[in-house]
Amino acid sequence: MRQILQSLKTGATEVADVPCPAPGRGQLLIRSARTLVSAGTERMLVDFGKAGLIGKARQQPDKVRQVLDKIRTDGLAPTLEAVFNKLDQPLPLGYCNVGTVLEAGAGVAGFAEGERVVSNGKHAEAVAVPVNLCAKVPDAVSDDEAAFTVLGAIALQGIRLVQPTLGEAVVVTGLGLVGLMTVQLLRAHGCRVLGIDFDPHKLKLAQSFGAETVDLSAGADPVVAAESFSRGRGVDAVIITASTRSSEPVHQAALMSRKRGRIVLVGVTGLELSRADFYEKELTFQVSCSYGPGRYDPDYEEKGQDYPFGFVRWTEQRNFEAVLDMIADGRLDVKPLISHRFALADAAGAYELVTGGAPSLGILLDYPAAEAAPAATLRRRTVPLAPTAAAPAAAGKAVVGFIGSGNYATAVLIPAFKAAGARLVSVASNAGVSGVHAGRKFGFETATTDIDALLGDPAINAVVVATRHNSHADLVCRALAAGKHVFVEKPLALTHDELSRIVAAREAAAAAGAAPLVAVGFNRRFAPQVQKISSLLAGASGARAFVMTVNAGAIPAEHWTQDPQAGGGRIVGEACHFVDLLRFLAGTPIVSHQVLAAAGGSGDTVTITLSFTDGSIGTMHYFANGNRAFPKERLEVFVDGRVLQLDNFRRLKGFGWPGFNTMNLWRQDKGQKNCAAAFLKAVETGGPAPIAFDELIEVGGIVIDLAEATR
Numbered sequence: 085m086r087q088i089l090q091s092l093k094t095g096a097t098e099v100a101d102v103p104c105p106a107p108g109r110g111q112l113l114i115r116s117a118r119t120l121v122s123a124g125t126e127r128m129l130v131d132f133g134k135a136g137l138i139g140k141a142r143q144q145p146d147k148v149r150q151v152l153d154k155i156r157t158d159g160l161a162p163t164l165e166a167v168f169n170k171l172d173q174p175l176p177l178g179y180c181n182v183g184t185v186l187e188a189g190a191g192v193a194g195f196a197e198g199e200r201v202v203s204n205g206k207h208a209e210a211v212a213v214p215v216n217l218c219a220k221v222p223d224a225v226s227d228d229e230a231a232f233t234v235l236g237a238i239a240l241q242g243i244r245l246v247q248p249t250l251g252e253a254v255v256v257t258g259l260g261l262v263g264l265m266t267v268q269l270l271r272a273h274g275c276r277v278l279g280i281d282f283d284p285h286k287l288k289l290a291q292s293f294g295a296e297t298v299d300l301s302a303g304a305d306p307v308v309a310a311e312s313f314s315r316g317r318g319v320d321a322v323i324i325t326a327s328t329r330s331s332e333p334v335h336q337a338a339l340m341s342r343k344r345g346r347i348v349l350v351g352v353t354g355l356e357l358s359r360a361d362f363y364e365k366e367l368t369f370q371v372s373c374s375y376g377p378g379r380y381d382p383d384y385e386e387k388g389q390d391y392p393f394g395f396v397r398w399t400e401q402r403n404f405e406a407v408l409d410m411i412a413d414g415r416l417d418v419k420p421l422i423s424h425r426f427a428l429a430d431a432a433g434a435y436e437l438v439t440g441g442a443p444s445l446g447i448l449l450d451y452p453a454a455e456a457a458p459a460a461t462l463r464r465r466t467v468p469l470a471p472t473a474a475a476p477a478a479a480g481k482a483v484v485g486f487i488g489s490g491n492y493a494t495a496v497l498i499p500a501f502k503a504a505g506a507r508l509v510s511v512a513s514n515a516g517v518s519g520v521h522a523g524r525k526f527g528f529e530t531a532t533t534d535i536d537a538l539l540g541d542p543a544i545n546a547v548v549v550a551t552r553h554n555s556h557a558d559l560v561c562r563a564l565a566a567g568k569h570v571f572v573e574k575p576l577a578l579t580h581d582e583l584s585r586i587v588a589a590r591e592a593a594a595a596a597g598a599a600p601l602v603a604v605g606f607n608r609r610f611a612p613q614v615q616k617i618s619s620l621l622a623g624a625s626g627a628r629a630f631v632m633t634v635n636a637g638a639i640p641a642e643h644w645t646q647d648p649q650a651g652g653g654r655i656v657g658e659a660c661h662f663v664d665l666l667r668f669l670a671g672t673p674i675v676s677h678q679v680l681a682a683a684g685g686s687g688d689t690v691t692i693t694l695s696f697t698d699g700s701i702g703t704m705h706y707f708a709n710g711n712r713a714f715p716k717e718r719l720e721v722f723v724d725g726r727v728l729q730l731d732n733f734r735r736l737k738g739f740g741w742p743g744f745n746t747m748n749l750w751r752q753d754k755g756q757k758n759c760a761a762a763f764l765k766a767v768e769t770g771g772p773a774p775i776a777f778d779e780l781i782e783v784g785g786i787v788i789d790l791a792e793a794t795r
Contacts (some may be wrong), residue, residue, distance in 0.1 A: 085101070085102060085104045085208060085209040085210050085463075085464070086099050086100065086101060086102070086208070086428060086429075087099070087100055087102045087175050087176060087206060087207065087208035087209070087461050087516075087517065088100075088176070088178065088207035088208070088428075088431050088449075089174040089175065089176055089214050089517060090174065090175045090176075090177050091172075091175075092172075092173065092174075092175055093172055095181055096223050096629075097177070097432055097435045097524070098432075098433065099428060099429060099431050099432070100174075100477065100517075100520060100684075101467050102467065102516040102517055102519075102520045102531070103462045103464065103465045103466055103467050103516040103519065103520070103521075103532050103533040103534070104209075104210050104432070104444055104464055104465050104516065104533065105210065105212040105461060105466065105514060105516055105533050106189075106212065106533055106723050107187050107188065107192075107212045108212065108514070108536070109188035109189050109190045109191050109785060110189060110190075110191050110192060110214055110215050110216075110386075110387065110388035111187045111189040111192070111212045111213060111214050111215065112185050112188055112195055112200060112201065112203070112212070112213055112215055113185070113187040113188075113210060113211075113212050114185055114186060114187070114203060114205055114210065114211050114212075114213060114218075115183045115184050115186050115210055115429070115451075115454070115459075115462060115592065116182070116183040116185040116205065116207075116208060116209055116210065116211060116451045117179055117183045117184065117200075117450075117451055117453075117714070118180055118181075118182050118207075118227040118228060118231045118448055118449065118450060118451065119181045119182070119206075119207045119228045119231060119448070119449045119451075120180035120231040120232060120234075120447070120448055120449075121178070121179050121434055121435075121438060121447040121448075121449065122178070122179065122180060122235060122236065122261070123260065123261065123444065123445070123447065124168065124260055124261075124262070124311045124327045124351065124352075125179075125542075126178070126435070126438060126539070127438050127439055131692075135155070136212050138650070138659075138793070146517075149777035153568065158672070159663075161235065162335060162604040162777040163489060164424065169470040169555065171528075172493070172520070172521075172525070173491075173521060174517060176205030176206040176208070176515070176517050176523050177206065177207050178205070178206040178208075179204040179205070179234055180203070180232070180233070180234045180235055181202065181203050181204065181205035181206070181207075181213075181234075182198055182200065182202045182203075182205070182221060182227050182231050182233070183197060183200070183211070183230070184198055184199065184201070185197050185199050185201055185204070186462075189212075191388065193217065194214050194215075194447070194613070195220070196213065196722070197398055198225070198543025199220055200220065200221040200230070201218045201220055201221060202218065202219050202230050202231075202233040202234065202404055202408065203217050203218040203219075203234075204217050204375070207428075207449060208461055208697070209428070209451055209452070209457065209462055210463065212514075212515070214385050214386055214388060215388055216378060216384055216385055216388055216390060216400070216401050217397070217401065218399065218401070218404075218555060218775045219233070219355075219386060219401055219404035219405045219408060220405075220408075221408060222408055222409070222412040222417045223781045224412040224413075225403070225408055225411050225412050225778065226387055228418075228422060228448060229411050229418050229419065230411070230417070231448060232261070232265070232407075232410065232411070232421065232446065232652065233404050233407050233408055233411075234375060234404070235262055235265060236263050236269075236407035236410070236411075236418070236676070237375040237376060237400060237403040237404050237406075237407050238262055238350060238351070238372075238374060238375055239262045239263075239265040239269055239325070239785060240260075240269055240376070240403050240406060240407055241350075241372050241373070241374065241375060241376040241398075241400075241458045242266060242323050242325070242348050242350035242372040242391065243266065243269055243270060243273065243323065243588060244376070244398060244403075245346075245370050245372050245646070246321045246323060246346050246348050247298050247346070248270060248273045248275045248320070248769070249273075249274075249275070250274035250275075251274060251275070251284065252276070252320040252321065253275070253276045253278070253314045253596065254270050254276050254277055254278070254311060254317045254319065254320060254321045254322070254323065255277075255278045255279075255280060255306075255310055255313075255319050255321070255323070255337070255340060256270070256277060256278070256279050256280065256295070256322075256323050256325060257280045257281075257285040257306070257322060257323070257325065257326050257333050257337065257350055258280070258281060258324060258328075258333070259279050259281035259283065259289070259290050259325075259338070260324040260325065260445070261349075261421055261445060261446055262325045262350060262351070263279070263281070263286075263325035263326070263553050264286065264289055264290060264293065264421060265416065265418070266278055266325055266350070267290050267293050267294075267295045267423075268293045268321055268415070268416050268417065269410065269416060271293060271294045271295070271724050272405065272415045272416070273408065275656075276295050276296075276313070277295040278295065278297070278298065278309065278313045278319070279291075279295040279296070279297045279298070279299070279300045280300060280306050280309075281297070281298075281299075281300065281426045282299075282300045282301040283301070283443070284301065285443060285445075286297060286445070287299055287422075287749075289420060289421070292420070293417070294511065296653040299404075299753040301672040304444060305338055306340065307336055307339045307340050307772070309389075310340035311340065314340075314342065314469045314549075314622065315782050316537055317342055318340065318341050318342030318343070318365075319341055319342060319343060319345060320341075320345060320346070321341075321345060321346040321347070321348070321350070322337035322340065322341060322343060322345070322346075322347045323348050323350060324337060324347070324348070324349045324351055324353060325350045325351045326349075326351045326352075326353060326586045327351050327352045327353075328352070328353050328354070329353070329354050330353065330354050330434050331353060331354035331355060331356040331357070331599070332354075333353050334347065334349070334353055334355065334357060334369070335357075335358060335578065337359060338358070338361035338362055338365070338367055338516045339361065339552075341365060341367055341443070342365070342708065343365045343366060344365065344366050344367065344533070345365065345367050345368075345782065346367070346370075347370070347749045348368060348369075348370050348371075348373045349369070349371045349372065349697050357369070361795065362417065364438060364775075369634060373778040373789055374400070374706070375401065375403055375404070375648070376398055376399055376400040376402075376403040377396050377398065377399045377428075378391065378399045378400045378401070379400050382642070382644070384399070395591060400416050413583045413706065418446070420444050421446040422445070422446040422448060422523075423443070423444045423445040423447065424437060424444055424447045424448070425447070425448045425449075425450060426447065426448070426449055426450070427450050427521065428449055428451050428452070431449060434447050434449060436793070443722050455721065456610075463568055464528050464533070465532055465533045465534040465537070466510070466532040466533075466534055466537055466759075467520070467530065467531055468528060468529065468530055469520070469523040469524055469530055469765070470527060470528070470529050470530055472768070480752060480768050480769075481507065482505075482506045482545065482546050482569075482767040483506070483507045483509055483543055483545050484501055484505065484506040484507065484508055484509065484544065484546045484547070484548060484765045485509055485510045485512070485514065485536065485538045485539075485541060485544040485546075485547050485548070485568075486498060486508070486510070486511040486513070486522070486528075486547075486548045486550060487512045487535055487547060487548065487549050487550065487551055487559055488512070488548075488549065488550035488551040489511050489512075489518040489519045489521070489522040489523075490513075490550065490551075492520060492550060492573065493522065493550035493573075494521070494522050494525070494526075494550075494785055496756050497548060497550050497573065497605070497756070497760065498511075498522055498526050499526070499757075500756045500757040500759070500760035500761075501548065501760045501764065502526050502527070503757055503760075503761075504760050504761040505657045505764065506546075506756065506760075506764055507545050508526055508527055508528045508529070509526060509528065509529050509530065509531075509539075509541065509543055509714065510529065510530045510531070510532055510538045510541060511523050511526075511531050511532070511628040512531075512532045512533065512535050512538050512653055513531070513533065514533065514780060515533070516531065516532075516533050518613075519531040519532065519533070526619075528557040535562075539562055539563060539566040539568065540566065542629070544568065545568060545569060545767065546568060546569040546571065546763075546764075546767050547566075547569070547570050547571070548567045548570075548571045548572075548573075549570060549571070549572040549573060550573045551558055552644065552650060552651070553575055553578060553645070553650065553652050553656070553657055554578060554649060554650050554651070554652070554653050556572050556573070556575060556576060556577060556578075556582075557576070557577040557578070557579075557582035557583070557585060559591040560572050560576070560577075560584075560586050560589070560602065561585055561586060563600070564586075564589040564590055564592070564593045564600050564602070565589060565592070566599040567593065567596075567598045567600060567602075568768075569600045569601040569602075570600065570601070570602055570603070570764075570765050571603045571604075571605065571689060571760070571763045572602075572603070572604055572605065573604075573605040573658050574605050574606060574657070574658075574661060574782075575604075575605050575652060575656045575657060575784065576604050576780055576784045577784055577788070578648075578649075578652040578656055579675075579678060579787070579788060580785060580788055583781060583784050583785060583788070586672055586781075587766075587781060590602060593608060601651050601763070601766055601767060602773060602777055602780065603759075603762075603763045603766075603773055603776065603780075604664075604780050604784075605669075606660075606661060606665075606759070606775060606783075607661075607754055607755040607756045607758070607759040608661050608662070608664070608733075608754060608755055608760040609665055609667040609755065609775075610667075610747070610755030610756075610762060610774075611733050611753055611754050611755035611758070612747075612755070612757035612758070613669075613730055613733060613747055613753070614665065614669070614730070614751070614755065615758075616717075616736060616747055617669060617721060617728055617730065617736070618668070618669060620728065620741065620744060621671075621721070621723065625708065625724060625725050626723055626724045627698060627699040627700045627701070627723070627724070628669070628670060628701075628723045629669070629700065629701050629702070629703075629721070629723070630664060630666050630669065630700070630701070630702035630703065630704075630719070630720070630721055630722075630723060631702075631703050631705075631717070631719070631720040631722075632662045632665065632703070632704040632705070632717075632720075633707075633718045633719075633720075634658075634659070634702075634704070634705065634706045634707065634714050634716065634718070635706045635707060635709060635710040635711075635714050635715065635717070636654065636658065636688065636708050636710075636716070637687075637708060637710065637712050638708050638709065638718075638722040639688070639695065639708065641686045642789055645657050646686050647687070648795065651789045652791060653669060653686070653687060653688065653689065653794070653795070654686075654688040654706070654708070654792050655687070655688070655692075655706070655787055655794065656787050656788060656791045657681075658706075659690075659704065659783070659785065659787065659790070660787040661704045662704050662717075662720070663692070663694070663704070663707070663786060663787055663790075664775075664784055665719070666694055666702040666704065667694075667696075667779065667782070667783055669721065670696040670698065670700045670702065671698075671784060672696045672697040672700070673697050673750045674695065674696055674782065674783075674786055675693050675695050675696060675697050675698065676694070676695040677692065677694050677695070677786050677789065677790060678692070678693045679691070679693075679794060680794050681691045681792045683708070685708060685709070686708075687791075687794035687795060688706070688708040689706070689708045689709050690705075690706050690707075690708050690794060691703065691704070691705050691706075692704040692708060692790060694786075700759070700793055708766075712760050715731055715732040716732060717730075717731075717732055717733065718730065718731050718732065725740055726738070726739065726740040726741045727739040727741075727757075728741065731756050733749070733752045733753055733755075734749050734751070734752050734753075735747065735749075759774070762774035770795060
């Protein structure tokens, strides 16, 4: 299928061939009929992409500060690589979609195949969208009209925050698509409306919808006009739907408001507010969040947990329905807002129009009908990217399929496997876009959204799992059942039950005559400086004492990694690295473990103690309450009257160590490339796994115990 992608690096827009997604649990797979280009949002994204590095930095000063902190701790080269990798990722555009249901995913009720629906799906021939972000289209509403639903919901949510009453005087500043729909919806509420803009055509449309207007291009003073419009009393409310870096619209809104007036920002403006403007009139100011309650709540949007109707009357989905009802009975007329129409194949012309100087308003994209794009073609889940060898894996050669192509996979894992000489055959992702990007960049032969097809490919003998944590154990078991060697990014599993299933899957594969390797991305033990520490410790005779300090930094409690079901928490998700590191340097099994968590937080500021069979001990301070300017990882080793100190995998120093003083690297090296190379070597030579399977299960079980103790 085809989808519109935009480069954050250059701003270039393309219609790319990507694999069709499969509907996940609680999702609808939708064949697109029409999408609407959101001129304001999408112009902003394209302009950001076209800006140079300095221009990008000026637009995101907070990100610049993060980059500077990372340079101080990690060095210049790794930081630049991270920045350029982020900018290199394509951005799927669009969020105003109407189409027909092709398939309902597991757990979906109330929607059937063939029904017309609106959603916030992208500009793509097929989209998979969570059910709470979809709504049925009434028969009386055309596809063209329905495409305006999501923008209408944005307008409606701003109005709900204003809470207008019959007869109130309300100003709408900025008469783009959202502003003009706001005008109509306010009129339907029985409000008197004053519209403000520079564009005479938009002002004329606002007048046709029943608003009075102020033409800024003619030099009119909006504050004076609002004073007259409100009969000298000040307006009751102002809704700002403009897009500008200036704070002037907010300042003007305060000046034209009555005492205790309400100001709601729906668009994007500067926010240099004057206290005097708001203090003397006791004004309220609120920023509206997109389509309404539920937006950006993963429980609502991703997990399908609706809010109780009696307590949250209007959610984003119910706002969609309200807008569609208003269009159906004619109180919201969007047909005059349509200015241009393009076929999907000609989408580049639409974005030239959006970013150019020619006037435009509602730009629709048309998609091929079922007759021109049969479902079998549309739903193709694997696309070729490069000529394929179409041959099974040759003896002594690692042929790899990747499951997952997110930030870490594209920035670290895939480059490491490519550098180690693996033949990269197929890369799988949920939505298809990131897989196509990774496939093109690193030379994969195909991109797919069909994991079963990847696992069943006879040309592949090794699989890398780089997905969200809660899928790791299942994918490891499926790879083993398919007879594939498997490298899984940490963690191996989130629960003891998952660990048991992995053990059983490996035993079943062995019983079937296969001997697949299992490796986990515990890369720290493969870092050059850690290997040096290990060699130095080989000559030590006494028990070792380790102190590992990790300045992990805070992650919001709502982030998926903090969710016990999705990410397992940070002990399972990241601290496992350092449990493995100390286990490696001790060289003997862990016999006891304890954890003490600081009060408050998400259980991610902890001190962990480990005891080993040879009497060695380890203390790990994994702290989320530090400062990012401080180095992230420090290891100290005490043994036989000597000390080794490793700072952030860049500087290693010995104290009292005969024949060794320092080993410094010009750039940070945490061992990712060596870790991948060790796995590939084992695959190609038939040698043992880089880390013994029993040791992986030992460490996996311990970190699960530690995580459970902090919950």
